[in-house]
Amino acid sequence: MPTRLHRLGLLLAALVAAVGAGARTPVDLLITNGRILTMNPARAVIEGGAVAIQGERIVAVGPGTLAADYAPARTIDARGGIVMPGMVNAHTHLAMTVFRGLGDDVPDRLRRFIFPLERNFVTRDVVRAGTLLGLLELIEGGVTTFADMYYFEDEVARATREAGLRAVLGQTIVNFPAPDAPEPHGGLALAREFIAAYRNDPLITPAFAPHAPYTVDRAILRQVAEASAALDAPVLIHLAEMTDEVATLRRDHHQTPVEYLDAIGLLNRRLVAAHCIFVTESDLTLLRDRGAGVAHALVANLKSAKGVAPALRMFEQGVRIGLATDGPMSGNTLDIIGQLGYVAKVHKLDRKDRNVMPAATVVEMATLGGARALHLEDRIGSLEPGKLADVVIVDTESTALVPLYDPYSALVYAASPRDVRTTIVHGRILMEDRVVRTLDAPAVKAGMRALATRINAALAGGLK
């Protein structure tokens, strides 16, 4: 029985290696000397700690002495750095980087700029180019998991696989002809195909993405609810974002947007609702009790002058709430570090209380909170043995991070996404010392610049 013999041989080899290394357990990767923000149940911070990673999983997190127990194939010395769970961007539209910076500071942007730009320019190739740039920015900014909804979402998935990020990806369904579906609501069929193709992917969770209650008919929303339940697939949606959305549902259904989705059967543990600016206290209870996730896109909501979602109240009430950038036409950047300061400060102003939304809470929302919003908290969101190895190292050499009395304060009030040094997803190093390994950064940027030149030339001729 050569197979049994072979196994025995492997076991003996491993044993010899372990003895040779002083009985140390072999691991693929050991991160040492970091200031570790575990985000574990005790929210422990470990100075000079170590994280051991085997395959795609974290096997140990602890003090520096831990390192002696392991024989790592690779070691990353995180000296001076903050080691933290990868951040979660709970709502974005990566491909829209192609339009970043177009139509800022103008009214009724969605209908005057975004939809026409998409009608004119969005093709499969453009989605790929925009997504690659967005993925690059996510990796460079320490985002390890994101939720995206757009057209040609299978193309987003392909690029995401190449980049090595974790994602919940939703194929858009909307009641007008879309770049990838000439028939209204054609995205529903595309979403079914997409979900079938990716349902067992280790990194990608395929989803339905009905655009919003005001852009998808009620009957279609109900079909989405049924399909989501049958396939156990997530649903991503924009919710309670617009004042006219609220007014119309009030008038036609005597319901808040949250109640409307609940009546349809969409408010459940598969839903991730972006924005939720206009929610009542009883909406919060519903969101919490149904287990729906909320993506708080504060910077985008400020820029659009829509309002401040009651994110602090949601957090206090136990709603699954994470942070999000929205698309780069709305919030311009895709990293989560850029959101932290806004979340801490604008909610203090909103409550007229400088004690609320302390830095540690904001970092929790950016990591474990985002994992909860995407219903992935059993797998990611903290540095604990058994969780998937999505880890970020933030450098603290920048002048603004000196001195460093409190790592949470430093991250929230002074760090820049440019301070992220190393990004690890599913045990794989995607960026080390600012060099992204899975994408050709210069080529991705050059491709985008060429595309922007073409779009600029077309814009000079006027939008259709």
Place this chain on the structure above:
Amino acid sequence: MPTRLHRLGLLLAALVAAVGAGARTPVDLLITNGRILTMNPARAVIEGGAVAIQGERIVAVGPGTLAADYAPARTIDARGGIVMPGMVNAHTHLAMTVFRGLGDDVPDRLRRFIFPLERNFVTRDVVRAGTLLGLLELIEGGVTTFADMYYFEDEVARATREAGLRAVLGQTIVNFPAPDAPEPHGGLALAREFIAAYRNDPLITPAFAPHAPYTVDRAILRQVAEASAALDAPVLIHLAEMTDEVATLRRDHHQTPVEYLDAIGLLNRRLVAAHCIFVTESDLTLLRDRGAGVAHALVANLKSAKGVAPALRMFEQGVRIGLATDGPMSGNTLDIIGQLGYVAKVHKLDRKDRNVMPAATVVEMATLGGARALHLEDRIGSLEPGKLADVVIVDTESTALVPLYDPYSALVYAASPRDVRTTIVHGRILMEDRVVRTLDAPAVKAGMRALATRINAALAGGLK
């Protein structure tokens, strides 16, 4: 007459040089290939433009063809970069970097943390160490002029000279014993000495800095007003920042803080008032008509939950308003790029209008606006022939700045202070390609870290 002959010889030599260079005018520095935000009266943006600098002054700004007219001793190729006027931080306390990140997210911070920390730790050496770190951050972030008020301001001036930055520096006057003046209001005498010592400095404008209407007695404020007029020296003050400041002046004097200063004779073209959160419409008219400058420290005001100053209204009304970080215990960072996004977005929210406070206006407030707030707009704030050469080059290689349809949008909604590549003040290159030439960055940071270790140890024993 050897002198006349000597002059003739020099003239001939210059002529020969000019002919040899194809009749090109010799200049010290030429910046080429930049996307130039001039902030001139037409707010011209020049693609692929050039800036010629001779000594401390700008001698020409124009299209790329301009380069052929000059024979530069040095050329900086700004290809791909944004060339803009150096930014102005109109109100800060640099030395407080020593306490950055201490006491964030706690109530009544000024009296519970800041004043006790200062009583316990502020010495001349600590001020020097904190200021050096602050100066480093300013240079790295593209700030070329700042207004500072603190104790031992002569030490701040000495460090500022070494760093090569431009500044309005105010010696603090306050009605309790201060680290540099054991008698109440002792800073008044120190300020007089300081102003005498620095009044002809090419880079430093020495000033009086009475802390605030609620921490300096009225009689002393009147003495400051008289001394400021006699010496033609600026006055820096915190104004209309606190609700109890407003209430007390209302109760005791039936005046707003702005009216109170006006009655004392301080509201004039020498005053720079920080914050001005609680101002009435008639206060705005007074501020404008008297020519007082206002430093808008939005990020700090959000973090302290105090409120949003009507900065947009001030700008519209013609008040001299610039941007400011406040001290690094209040806003944590000292660069102005970090303020831009907040100013654009929070004022949109405040007005419930996404059109207002467009990116170009915010950049104007960061440059020319700051110059106007400090009453220096005849010398700095724009890239125009005859102005002093305070110039910044911002790199646009970062992923978040790709694509770049609009440089104002890119700066305001996506740039990081880490994107600043080169900083020039008074014609002198202080930082080139991220390397600061005038300060020993590693030594400055190491010094600060050692100091923070000492402070941390002392804090463990409790504040006196």
